[in-house]
Amino acid sequence: MCTRTLTKMTILMNHINKLSPNQARSIIILAPQASNHDVRVIKVILAIRNNPQRTKINFHVVAEITERINLDVALIAGGDEVMFFHADEIIARIIVQSGRQSGLGTILSSLLSFRDDEIYFKHEKALIGRTFHDAVFAYEKCSVIGLMLSNGTVLLLPPLDTVINVDDQIILIAEDDDKIILASNYLAYIAKYSSPVSLHLINLNTIQLSKTTAAKVERNIICGWNNKTPLIAKELDSYVLQGSELHILTDSVDAKTFVSNQLVNELKHQKLYFHSGHMTRRHDLEKLNLSIFDYVILVPSEDGEKIFSEEADAECLICLLYIRDIIEKSNWQKKFSIVTEMYNARNSELADMTCADDYIIAPNLISKYIAQLSENKNIKKVYDVLLTPEGPEILLCQASIFVPLYTPVSYYEVLQSTLKFQCVAVGYRLMKYVRDQTKNYGIVVNPNKREQIIFADNDKIIVFADETVVFPSFQHQISNSRL
Numbered sequence: 001m002c003t004r005t006l007t008k009m010t011i012l013m014n015h016i017n018k019l020s021p022n023q024a025r026s027i028i029i030l031a032p033q034a035s036n037h038d039v040r041v042i043k044v045i046l047a048i049r050n051n052p053q054r055t056k057i058n059f060h061v062v063a064e065i066t067e068r069i070n071l072d073v074a075l076i077a078g079g080d081e082v083m084f085f086h087a088d089e090i091i092a093r094i095i096v097q098s099g100r101q102s103g104l105g106t107i108l109s110s111l112l113s114f115r116d117d118e119i120y121f122k123h124e125k126a127l128i129g130r131t132f133h134d135a136v137f138a139y140e141k142c143s144v145i146g147l148m149l150s151n152g153t154v155l156l157l158p159p160l161d162t163v164i165n166v167d168d169q170i171i172l173i174a175e176d177d178d179k180i181i182l183a184s185n186y187l188a189y190i191a192k193y194s195s196p197v198s199l200h201l202i203n204l205n206t207i208q209l210s211k212t213t214a215a216k217v218e219r220n221i222i223c224g225w226n227n228k229t230p231l232i233a234k235e236l237d238s239y240v241l242q243g244s245e246l247h248i249l250t251d252s253v254d255a256k257t258f259v260s261n262q263l264v265n266e267l268k269h270q271k272l273y274f275h276s277g278h279m280t281r282r283h284d285l286e287k288l289n290l291s292i293f294d295y296v297i298l299v300p301s302e303d304g305e306k307i308f309s310e311e312a313d314a315e316c317l318i319c320l321l322y323i324r325d326i327i328e329k330s331n332w333q334k335k336f337s338i339v340t341e342m343y344n345a346r347n348s349e350l351a352d353m354t355c356a357d358d359y360i361i362a363p364n365l366i367s368k369y370i371a372q373l374s375e376n377k378n379i380k381k382v383y384d385v386l387l388t389p390e391g392p393e394i395l396l397c398q399a400s401i402f403v404p405l406y407t408p409v410s411y412y413e414v415l416q417s418t419l420k421f422q423c424v425a426v427g428y429r430l431m432k433y434v435r436d437q438t439k440n441y442g443i444v445v446n447p448n449k450r451e452q453i454i455f456a457d458n459d460k461i462i463v464f465a466d467e468t469v470v471f472p473s474f475q476h477q478i479s480n481s482r483l
Contacts, residue, residue, distance in 0.1 A: 016047055022055045026374040029063040038070040042077045049081060062373045083377050090369060091341065091362045092231035093387040098358045099220075099295040099339040100239065101396050103429055105358040106443050107462065108386075108394075111173065112368035117446040119372075119382055121148055121169040122180050128168075130190075133160040135170055136415060136424060137193045140183040143426045143446045145464050146171040146382070146392075154381040157392040157424060157464050171382065173426060173446045189449075193416045218244045220295045221288065223279040223319055225250040226302035228341070230263050237267045238389040246270040249288065251278045252301070279319040282326075290323065291332045298340040313347045316340050349437075392466045396429060399455035408452045414461060415449065423465035431458045 021027055029044055031037035041063055048059065061082040065074050074084055098105040110116040127135050136144045146156035150167035164170070174180045183189055218240045222229055225248070233246055246267070248259060256274055264272050277284030279298065290296065298319050300312035320340060340359040342348070348361065372379045385391045402417040402425075403409045411425075418425040426445060433442035445462065447453075 016044075016051060017053055021048055021051070021059065022053070022057070024059075026060040026062065028370055028374055029061065030370075031064040031066045037064075037066045038074065041065065042070075042074055045074075045077050045082055049077075049079065060374070060377060062370055062377075064370075083373060083380060085369070085373065085380070087362075087366045088228045089231055090366065090383075090387065091360065092228045092235050094365065095228070095232055095297060095299075095339055095341055095360055096235040096239065097387065097393070098360060099297055099337050101394065102337050102358055103396050103441065103443055103460070103462075104394055105339065105360050106441055107427070107445060109361075109365055109368065110440070110443070110445055112365065112372055114368075114371065117143075117173050117175050119145075119171065119379060120174050120177050120180060121171055121376065121378055122177075123167075124164070124170050124182070126182060126186075127164050127170065128166055130164055131160065132158050132162045132164065133419065134190045135164060136419065137189045137412070137449075138182050138186040139172065139174075139180070140186075140189075140449050141175065141446070142180055143173040143424075144170055145173060145424060145426060148378060148381075152378075152381075154378070154385065156382065156385050157422075157466055160419065160422070175446070189412070193412055217241045218294045219247070219292055220245070220297070221247040221249065221290075221293045222297045222299060223249045223285075224299040224301055224316070225252045225255040226299050226341075229255070229299055230258070230266075232297060232299070233263060233270070233272075234266060237269050240269050242269045244270045245273060247273040247275060247288070247293070249275040249277050249279060249284065250301075251276060280315050280322075282322045285319070285322050286326060290326060290336075291330065293336055295336060296323065296338045298338065300341060300343060310344065310347075313342050313344050316342060317347065317350055392464050394426070395423075395463050395465050396460040397463060397465075399428065399459040399461050400457075402461055403455060405455050405457065405459075408454050411447050411449045411451050411453060414453070418461065418463050421465075423463040425461050425463050427462040428453065428455070429460040429462060430456075431460070432456070 027048065029041055032040050034040065045061065045063060048054070048061065059081045061078065063074070063078065063082050063084050065071055065084045065086055066088070068086055068089070071084060071086075074082075078084065094105060094108060098108075111118055124135070124138075127138060130138075132144070132147060138144070146154060147158055147162065147164065148154050148169040148171055150165065154171065155162070156171070172180065220236060220240075222232060229248070233248075236246060248255070250256075256276070259272060259274050275284070275288060277287070279285070298316045300316050302312070320338070323338065337358070342359050342361050343363060345361045345364045348359065369383070386393055399405065402421070403414055414428070415425050427447060428444055430439075430442040430444075433439035436442065443462070
């Protein structure tokens with residue numbers, strides 16, 4: 001038995017050597033579709049790291065783990081050379097946050113795509129000794145969002161008076177790494193827009209709000225069932241108050257058993273309600289009384305042959321059509337967000353036809369995320385902050401909070417105003433283009449700071465913000481800024 005195992009390992013190493021891992025800039029290991037996914041991933045990692053032909057240079061390996069329970073042993077196997085990600089968990093977090101912030105899915109997809117502006121790290125000698133507040137105004141075509149300290153700690157939206165030290169790196173959004181250039185007159189911009197007075201105003205006018213205070217009692221529903229549904233339920237639990245409700249609509253017998261025997265015991269703030277029915281049957285949807293819900297989440301089924309298939313996407317699209325029609329034929333005054341998980345990017349145009357608020361193309365988004373990690377492992381630290389309830393996150397807030405409407409304002413002025421609320425602007429959304437895919441649904445990330453913009457009613461400023469420090473009116477308008 002031992003000899004057979006060694007022989008298999010030798011064969012595996014021979015296969016790996018043919019790929020020349022010693023010359024690879026990075027190595028990506030995806031979980032196979034076969035059984036024992038994580039065991040197979042760990043086995044490949046051991047073969048790469050213990051290969052007699054390897055060099056002394058550390059590998060940069062990005063590997064997928066499908067069960068969080070296996071992460072501890074995976075970390076032992078990977079040492080300091082392997083970075084692990086749990087794809088279902090990442091998508092669950094994005095789905096939950098996108099439901100709460102319409103447009104967030106598009107923003108995250110844009111940041112993860114190499115075709116659009118993305119997140120970079122930059123040593124900037126000219127800004128050593130200056131503050132984060134100064135750095136925000138030092139670039140004309142880059143959006144500064146944080147610092148990575150010399151010890152590797154990532155601080156998104158640090159205190160504005162944080163001093164940039166010699167080995168610190170600035171975290172920013174830029175079109176490309178060769179476009180990270182200080183404005184030619186950056187000292188003048190710092191002098192004009194960066195003022196200690198704004199820091200003084202922040203201390204006088206802000207209040208502390210805990211996450212519990214900012215959260216509220218909610219009633220949400222998930223239509224459909226797949227492996228991510230329990231993760232979505234548990235992620236939602238971090239955002240809502242005690243007494244909230246989570247409803248699940250599915251005809252899956254296995255799902256009902258799991259909900260009754262396990263999931264119900266894992267949620268602290270939400271009471272679970274199970275509805276037996278199918279997302280493509282209008283009668284089952286009408287029985288739900290959709291008007292009572294704050295957020296509606298649609299997930300494609302993963303049963304039998306429908307896994308990653310056109311049929312699963314089609315069911316979500318049919319559900320969307322029914323829900324939209326039910327809404328249009330009702331007299332509801334209340335509005336709610338709908339977020340839909342899909343598998344095939346080619347179905348995005350069909351989703352547009354259903355007027356979907358947000359749709360998450362899961363495989364496409366994960367592919368972008370993996371590609372980013374393979375380029376720079378520090379990116380994971382940024383998204384570990386953005387995709388969790390704790391710490392700063394991306395919010396779309398009413399533009400009227402920060403700037404006058406129907407009046408041209410420069411993006412420098414937008415940025416200056418957001419800092420007074422101890423958050424930092426990274427873009428905006430013009431709601432007249434909310435259904436226009438060619439205009440990226442009205443979303444502009446990392447605009448030129450000299451650009452003049454005219455904001456109208458319901459337009460949004462996209463900010464990095466820590467909800468624990470906000471104006472009272474700011475918090476109110478955040479919670480009421482859904483479409």
